[in-house]
Amino acid sequence: MLRARLTLVAVLTAVAAILVTLIASYRSVSPLVAEQVDRGLSDRADTVLALLDTGAPVPVRPDMTEQLLLPDGTVRVLTPGRNALPVTEIDRDIARSGTGSADTNIVVDGVEHGVVTKPRPGGGAVMVSQNYAEVVRVDNEFLWRTIWITAAAVCAAAVIGWLAIGRILRPIRRLATATRHVATTQDLSTLLPQSARGEVGELTDSFNTMLAALRLSRAQQQRLVEDASHELRTPLTSVRGSAELLQRAHGRLDPGDETRVITTLVQEAKALDALVGELVDLATNQHTTEEPATVDLPELAGARAERFRRRTGREITLTAAESAPVTARPQALARCIDNLLDNALKYSPPESPIHLHIVGPRLAVQDRGPGIAPTDQTAIFDRFYRADHTRSTPGSGLGLAIVHDIITAHHGTVFATNRPEGGAEVGFQLPQQNRRAQ
Structure with missing residues (x-):
């Protein structure tokens, strides 16, 4: 005790x-x-x-x-x-x-x-x-009186200490009771009792901040599950319908129709696989286990651009106005650049170039596509968000949401705007100071 x-x-x-x-x-x-x-x-x-x-x-x-x-x-x-x-x-x-x-x-x-x-x-x-x-x-009397006075002082110290320490520990006991209640009931809406000042007050504030973060995390998880179930329903329905059609027809379909059904199955299965992969990546946040390191942003962006050039054959250029190493998780930052490039390639004409522009810790991917409506420039970073004119385009609506989560974890910001000469500019900016990512 x-x-x-x-x-x-x-x-x-x-x-x-x-x-x-x-x-x-x-x-x-x-x-x-x-x-x-x-x-x-x-x-x-x-x-x-x-x-x-x-x-x-x-x-x-x-x-x-x-x-x-x-x-x-x-x-x-x-x-x-x-x-x-x-x-x-x-x-x-x-x-x-x-x-x-x-x-x-x-x-x-x-x-x-x-x-x-x-x-x-x-x-x-x-x-x-x-x-x-x-x-x-007199000497013996002094010793005995000293013994009795010492005993009385010890008893007084014990009583006063017991009462004073009990009063000091009272906020901690209330805090312990409240945390047991939260652990038992899983009720994250519980507010821990406030303490006026001191270390116990700081501890209580820290617990309340932690509970607020847990409430937000639970709400985000619940919304992710709801959105994921909605997004998964469409490809699953398509796959199920195509499979049932093949089962009922049992070889009686025209070869051309059968080819189209199988092609649809393959496309929907690929879309479903990509969606599940992004959901797992988004839900587990696997990059948080990576240790932060000093990253040369132009060098990393150049390597990712070269990879996309070889894979797609598209023209991708890079300019870096300033050199400013940043502290970040390299693989997570590479994933952000990949998602931005993939987004630009997806929504721009096949023959148009993609340009990467870096100024210090700011990276922007510029395309020649239709641009982004002002009402969508913030919403495109939400999970599963799809603008009206992009709903027919393949994708899950999670790529930019992953960019937002990773950059936010690095204490940075994301942005999306339109270019005066046409097309969109989407990217992120990390902190000016080398700040350790969490």
């Missing part, structure tokens, strides 16, 4: 931050406390020395013991009711010489004490000890 994992990460981060802070604080404060305790012992020893010189009694502190160490090693306890402190050889040397000082730790009755020894002017030394039990108690 994402919420639990994020909360765990937040809690662990908080724990790590608290522990680092506490350890760093403890390590910085502990030497200060120890220094303060040592200073307290030293100040107490100086106070006892001053009081001894004046003959005033030494005030009793419950956590401290004071004694006077004479030069001969004799010990006189200055704190009533206390046992004498252990004396080391170092302490005796200080008492005899009257110089130096010593700081030691001793254990009395299982309790650690700090002891400071300072020389007394005129002979001897003063020894002062402090019971560390209170210091240890």
Whole structure:
């Protein structure tokens, strides 16, 4: 569960931050406390020395013991009711010489004490000890309070993190619910819930854009199926009628009539094969798997023109005003040029030339045909569109639609217009900048 994992990460981060802070604080404060305790012992020893010189009694502190160490090693306890402190050889040397000082730790009755020894002017030394039990108690209390505060802080971080992360993830949960609904019902009309701002909002907008593209794709597929079924019906009906005629006649037809029926069958079968091939090409968009590359447009157009010259024997010329390599899928672009040449050859007189004119990333195929009516200059790129005066011409009405889809995928534009001297000019223009096709 994402919420639990994020909360765990937040809690662990908080724990790590608290522990680092506490350890760093403890390590910085502990030497200060120890220094303060040592200073307290030293100040107490100086106070006892001053009081001894004046003959005033030494005030009793419950956590401290004071004694006077004479030069001969004799010990006189200055704190009533206390046992004498252990004396080391170092302490005796200080008492005899009257110089130096010593700081030691001793254990009395299982309790650690700090002891400071300072020389007394005129002979001897003063020894002062402090019971560390209170210091240890305060230290332990600090540790336990730290543990409880840390635990409370961790619990608070967990609760706040759980609630805050839940609020942050709420738009994602709504988005996940909506996408599951779309996946289950296949209802692409569903609009995903909008988020005000941030990455989740951008993700939602991306999903809505994707759904819009899917809706458009589904609508185009449905229209393609409907148009294809309509276009396939005519050649299929012709093929079926001719086949049924041959079946019923069963050799009784006049040879000339039989030849005409068979010729019709072959022509309709070829038209049907070409139509099915273009439908498959249009529906699968097989050129999208091709990797874009840098293409020399005049070179590619020249190669396609030469291929058509050899195949048809028609005059096809090429002029290139500028050289501007483009980034495109080579085979897809070659298919576009082929379709434009095929369209020009189909709708122009057999003896008339075809001219390819290239200016930078713009390619135009010019013919000497009847031209294109203004109302048809945009519609000719629609699928299965056939102008009224071209309905008797062989073709499926898909060639220019394929050109439109391929060029649009390359972020380019298509155009169709009439030439002042007669004939049509149909072509495409790719982007000026080398932009990676998608």
